[in-house]
Amino acid sequence: MGVGGNFWDLLKPYARTEGFDFLRNKRVVVDLSFWIVQHETAIKTHVRKPHIRLTFFRTINLFSKFGAFPVFVLDGTPSPLKSQARIARFFRASGIDLSDFPVAEEGISVERNGAFSKCVRECVELLELFGLPVVKAKGEAEALCAQLNSEGYVDACITADSDAFLYGAKCVIKCIQPNSKEPFECYRISDIEAGIGLKRKHLIAISLLVGNDHDLDGVQGIGLDTALRFVQAFAEDEILNSTSNGEGCMKKPDGFKCDCPSCGVAQKEKEQKKQENWRMKVCNKIAMQSNFPNEKIIAMYLCDNHGYFAGKDGPCISWGSPKTEMLVDFLAFNQIWEPSYIRRMMFPMLSTIFLREMAVNPVKTLLYGQYEFDSVLRVKIRYGHPFYLVKWIKVASALGSAMYTIPTEESDRQQNVIASDESPNLLEGPDVPEIHVDEEGCFYLLTDENMDLVQAAFPEKVDSFLREKELKESKRRKSSSLRSEGTIEKPESKGVQLSITEFYRSTKVQIQVKPGGSDKASDGSGVENSKGKREVSSPNLSKSVRRRLLFN
Known part of the structure; x- marks a missing residue:
């Protein structure tokens, strides 16, 4: 009150x-x-x-x-x-x-x-x-x-x-x-x-x-x-x-x-x-x-004496490392949550601690013996604020352990029960790391991290990401410039997918109207002749595209 x-x-x-x-x-x-x-x-x-x-x-x-x-x-x-x-x-x-x-x-x-x-x-x-x-x-x-x-x-x-x-x-x-x-x-x-x-x-x-x-x-x-x-x-x-x-x-x-x-x-x-x-x-x-x-x-x-401490040193305030396994046991007992779900929810906090430690003393290579900083995937804008989307890879030495399993969608729903009319000014919404699985079956975790913190912890990785980003941006600007000058030829290969503007432009039937002639091929009954339609189709279209044009 x-x-x-x-x-x-x-x-x-x-x-x-x-x-x-x-x-x-x-x-x-x-x-x-x-x-x-x-x-x-x-x-x-x-x-x-x-x-x-x-x-x-x-x-x-x-x-x-x-x-x-x-x-x-x-x-x-x-x-x-x-x-x-x-x-x-x-x-x-x-x-x-x-x-x-x-x-x-x-x-x-x-x-x-x-x-x-x-x-x-x-x-x-x-x-x-x-x-x-x-x-x-x-x-x-x-x-x-x-x-x-x-x-x-x-x-x-x-x-x-x-x-x-x-x-x-x-x-x-x-x-x-x-x-x-x-x-x-x-x-x-x-x-x-x-x-x-x-x-x-x-x-x-x-x-x-x-x-x-x-x-x-x-x-x-x-x-x-x-x-x-x-x-x-x-x-x-x-x-x-x-x-x-x-x-x-x-x-x-x-x-x-x-x-x-x-x-x-x-x-x-x-x-x-x-x-x-x-x-x-x-x-x-x-x-x-x-x-x-x-x-x-x-x-x-x-009064200015509300705590159980005295002297010039004041209160003893320090931050330690989380006791991960004890936290898992505590929450599994009190909340009936799956250990994999608990570890996934804790990951943003653990990654933040890891990045802070790496920025001060870059001697560690693994996040709690399980994950390794892989790369910066891209810049992500969340609520108007930029973050690095960081890719964490599961190390080979931990793949055989039961440390982590991907929870099912139904499990996530059960663990995450919140009322739909819950007040928005609270902090209880979980910031869930994304899970990405590549073609080889190796999976990664993706987290949003503070850009300055990532820069301080892994400057070489960030520099590499920025160089690649600048290179891509340079290629895009060059391609855009050539396209505006009209120097880029249209693709002729059947295996190249046309852009939507090129596709719809090519589907229009172009018929040369002869003097005194009809503006469409007709069989006399007013129905357009499909053979004539095929004859005037663009020869640059692939066979599958021409087939779709005939039956649509």
Whole structure:
């Protein structure tokens, strides 16, 4: 949820759509709970353990398709304030009187339900088998995501929780549409500051007025528009003091002159009487709210210690190699997938890791002892972005193993159950490598790879491909030039297939009309003579073409 009152709608005009390579070679932190809770709405049909499925495909696509280095953050123990708000939200949804709900006492928190915790544990096991870093927050995951972003450990956060801005996040990716030229919907705090003049403390003040995850109600009678207009009148250093319910903001008898900061700012700026009255009305509403502002919520948002690490070194974040066979066993057990299908789905991630390693230290020749980089087949344009279509060949030493079999089409359909109305802004769509079998029975895998990465890993292969491409292009230009000059003779060989224009031009019957004669060969009954038709047919046509002309 985050900040209440349709807070995302306020920020929407200042969002950017970033291109395909926005996260290429960048570190990005993911709020894992944000991914897991989506499985209930993302897949409408029955899928076995959808949280594992979505995490599997999203991780592979984020790593290989977008070239990012993902870091995953888990929720810790929720604060008593969050626990109390969670209980209140549940009671409201159930139609229970809120006056009867229990209060979470100091130091007592309500843990998440067991089913959700099990989903988290299974996803964590999957990510650790991938060799990806997973860190746990003390409290809210978005708080640690924001801290890692603000301190420069990562370049962006992937979360839909707007609280991330209040915790200090600088760049938040709210959603991803992978099948697009500009897949990332990105929000930067610098754009928000420039657009509506709101900084971190302004956003905290708005959340106190309209409600948040720790205080669902906020101030009664104050909506998002009123809160925005109110906080914009204050500097960042003053805004949290202006919302205080000190003596200056308490309702006083008529004729009393208030000296509180909010009234002082109004007098200094010499606002019109209407503006002064409006602001006083807001202050009166704030004054009527008991225990406002909640200093614990403010301290929590401004805290910069949300992880279990200390010192200048910060968190230990590193990326390891996937444990392929253990991943196959894990997914075969939990998803009932065929090992060949699992390896095929994992191949784009493995090839990306292999190319990165080859670019740094070109000593390996085989991809996990199974496949060898063969060549660049062609340039492929996908959603307006160019990739190299790379050809991977199965090495002879691995042909006798049971490492890989080509899955049937029916098997693919069974493994890939997704609802037709599934939301397009998710990452669960598998980026399946193509299978190519040559005439000799040897098969290849074709993957889309980043052009710069392939160039860095196999510069000689890329140079060879570019030379061949340039040679073909040169021949095509030369042929086109000769054709335009009319110097190319038409083919006369029977074994050469004519172009469609030459074919249809040659099928037209050309008859010389003699003076006073008929314009067609006729037997007197008005029916064209087939013999005459054969006589005027072009002698350049093959026998089979002439036969088709006679019977059509």
